[in-house]
Amino acid sequence: MSVLVFADSSERKFKKTAYEVVSYGKKVAEQLGTNVIALTINGGDASELYAYGAEKVIEVKNDLSSFNAKAYASIINQVAKNQSSNTVIIDSSIDGLTVAPLVAVSLEAGYASNVVELPNSTSPFVVKRKAFSNKGFNNTEIISENKVIGVAKNSYGAHENAVSGSTESFDATMPDLGVNSVSIDKATGKVTISDADVVVSAGRGLKGPENWGMVEELADILGAATACSKPVSDLGWRPHSEHVGQTGKPVASNLYIAIGISGAIQHLAGVNASKVKVVINNDPEAPFFKAADYGIVGDAFEVIPQLIEKLKAFKQA
Numbered sequence: 001m002s003v004l005v006f007a008d009s010s011e012r013k014f015k016k017t018a019y020e021v022v023s024y025g026k027k028v029a030e031q032l033g034t035n036v037i038a039l040t041i042n043g044g045d046a047s048e049l050y051a052y053g054a055e056k057v058i059e060v061k062n063d064l065s066s067f068n069a070k071a072y073a074s075i076i077n078q079v080a081k082n083q084s085s086n087t088v089i090i091d092s093s094i095d096g097l098t099v100a101p102l103v104a105v106s107l108e109a110g111y112a113s114n115v116v117e118l119p120n121s122t123s124p125f126v127v128k129r130k131a132f133s134n135k136g137f138n139n140t141e142i143i144s145e146n147k148v149i150g151v152a153k154n155s156y157g158a159h160e161n162a163v164s165g166s167t168e169s170f171d172a173t174m175p176d177l178g179v180n181s182v183s184i185d186k187a188t189g190k191v192t193i194s195d196a197d198v199v200v201s202a203g204r205g206l207k208g209p210e211n212w213g214m215v216e217e218l219a220d221i222l223g224a225a226t227a228c229s230k231p232v233s234d235l236g237w238r239p240h241s242e243h244v245g246q247t248g249k250p251v252a253s254n255l256y257i258a259i260g261i262s263g264a265i266q267h268l269a270g271v272n273a274s275k276v277k278v279v280i281n282n283d284p285e286a287p288f289f290k291a292a293d294y295g296i297v298g299d300a301f302e303v304i305p306q307l308i309e310k311l312k313a314f315k316q317a
């Protein structure tokens with residue numbers, strides 16, 4: 001029984017999570033003494049996945065105009081059955097969290113989302129998951145024969161492990177989708193929040209939309225995505241696509257810079273999974289400092305221009 005990994009992509013390029021789940025799947029396959037197969041749907045260059053350990057890549061090319069959870073779940077189900085895979089690995093992105101439960105139901109599999117480490121043991125099959133809005137962990141035993149694992153972004157990382165892989169195509173039967181995507185409005189930011197390594201986020205402390213120039217400049221220098229707190233998008237200072245937190249987009253970047261954001265529980269719930277959090281706030285009592293790895297107590301209007309100057313000088317050196 002092989003391990004099947006779904007390597008997600010966008011506009012025919014693999015997402016960073018694709019390399020992470022393939023790396024993870026390779027190790028799980030080693031633990032189980034089997035091989036790993038990567039599945040791509042309208043994906044990138046399959047050979048890129050060999051570099052992370054995918055011995056076989058199954059390419060499905062369908063004329064789906066956009067992501068559709070029902071279609072993706074059906075394709076993953078068909079490939080899992082065709083390849084005799086009883087362990088399916090999917091990322092825990094917003095799309096992954098929609099697709100994976102559908103796959104689990106169709107395979108009558110136990111599903112553990114937001115898994116942060118390799119299985120502690122494979123018999124019994126126990127995985128460690130994020131819980132309580134990333135404030136704790138939960139060890140879960142998957143007791144069913146078929147298993148679906150959702151890997152939390154940036155938890156395992158992408159590890160090169162080159163193999164000489166092969167690629168096959170698979171002709172999937174499309175289910176009745178029930179919906180049709182009529183139009184798509186994509187966020188216009190240069191780097192999307194969900195793919196970003198670095199996120200520069202700002203809150204009500206910035207006083208108004210006219211002050212976001214320095215936030216964008218800082219983000220540009222760092223190759224970062226821009227984000228904001230909920231009130232900022234509610235006030236119309238920034239687009240809703242930038243709202244992060246419990247009711248906004250989740251962030252699991254390597255670096256999260258929070259400027260003029262108080263650190264309310266609902267904000268932290270969505271950004272806590274970031275590896276390093278830097279907080280800039282003029283109130284030393286701001287709750288965000290308790291969750292920060294690095295903190296600067298100061299006025300954003302003084303700190304950010306200085307940070308920009310220093311980073312520019314550092315880049316030119």
Ligand SMILES: Cc1cc2nc3c(=O)[nH]c(=O)nc-3n(C[C@H](O)[C@H](O)[C@H](O)COP(=O)(O)OP(=O)(O)OC[C@H]3O[C@@H](n4cnc5c(N)ncnc54)[C@H](O)[C@@H]3O)c2cc1C
Pocket residue numbers: 202203204205206228229230231232243244245246247248259260261262263264265266267270280281282283286298299300301
């Ligand atoms: C059900 C529910 C869901 C919610 N979901 C979310 C969510 O998903 N995301 C989210 O963000 N919020 C969410 N909220 C709102 C949340 O509770 C907070 O109200 C919100 O996060 C506060 O945003 P803020 O930090 O930008 O603003 P404020 O709380 O007004 O904080 C502004 C901060 O800026 C600092 N500041 C002011 N001037 C400066 C300066 N010159 N330099 C530096 N710092 C300065 C202040 O000290 C303060 O800490 C939710 C609330 C509820 C009830």
